Amino acid sequence: MDTRKRRRKSSNVRFALVWTAVLVTSLIGIDIAHFGSVPAWAKGVRRYFLKGPAICIDAGHGGEDAGASSGGQIEKEQTLRIAQLVEDDLESDGIRVIMTRDDDSTTSLESRVQTANDAGALGFVSIHRNMYNGTKTDVKGVEIWTSHDAGEAETDLARLVLEHLTETGYITSRGIKGGSMDDPETDYYVIRNTQMPSILIELGFLSSEDDRAMVEEYADVTARAIADGIEDWMNEQTETESSR
Ligand SMILES: [Zn+2]
Structure with missing residues (x-):
């Protein structure tokens, strides 16, 4: 030639x-x-190029396990919707995300833990919704669960996510709690068995009108706040790591 x-x-x-x-x-x-939103195929391309530490996002319940439900709202659907919005926000900012489920499939607690551990995720964030069946009318707000003997990194993850959520102005904080509802000394299965700092967000009550707005009308802002908390925490963690 x-x-x-x-x-x-x-x-x-x-x-x-x-x-x-x-x-x-x-x-x-x-x-x-x-x-x-970004189409699935473009997300696939974007995902392929993401490198670095990953965060594991766990949409609570799924498939045969619907979780709590109230007034036509189903926990498993809302946890997946918020989880996918958080995933999208994080990936747009260049953060690698591992999802324990990405559709309405029945997913055991064991497989959620295994997904996070196998991926060697830096942190684990489980998303749930709360339910109140009593007679009080003003039960609402977000609470974040950690291990009963949470270390500094785990408490920081909970704190940063909760801070960003309350900054939105329409979310009441019920604080950070250790252990589980049934026993302050016994952690939730996914928290107990994951090898990285892990939190479980009870993203407001299905039974509260205010909290319903948080995951319906303000879903984007709510997800963005969770993503911001995670990003702050990941920056903090990787800084600590590189200065060691
Ligand atoms: Zn749940």
Whole structure:
């Protein structure tokens, strides 16, 4: 091949590359305009290029296990919706996310723990919704559970997520709690068995009208607050690690 031909060939390749990029970019644009979020295939491409420490996001319940329900709301659906919004926020910011479930499949507690441990995730965040069946009318707010003997990193993760959630202005904090509802000395299964700092967010009560708004009308803001808390924590953790 003579030089002129080679030059023409390389400019053809460049031309094709530029137009492919323009086409892909506009396809993503059209998809976002139509569906309001990044399409699954583009997420797949983005995910492929993400490197570095990962966070494990656990959408509580799923499949045959619906979790709590009240007034047409089903816990397993809301936990997945919020978890996927958090996933999207984190991945857009370049953070690798491991999901314990990404659809409505029955997922055992053992498999959730195994997913997090096998991935060597830096942290584990489980998302649930609370339920109150008593006679009081004002039971609402977010509480975050940690291990009963939580170390500094785990408490920090809970604190940062709760801080960002309360900063939104429409979420009442019920504080950080250790152990579990039944026993302050016995941790929830996923917290007890994951090898990394782990928290369980009870994202408000299905039985509270205010809390329902948090996961319905303000789902985007709520998810963004959780993602911001996680990002602050991951920055803190990786800084501590690299300064060691
Ligand atoms: Zn639950």
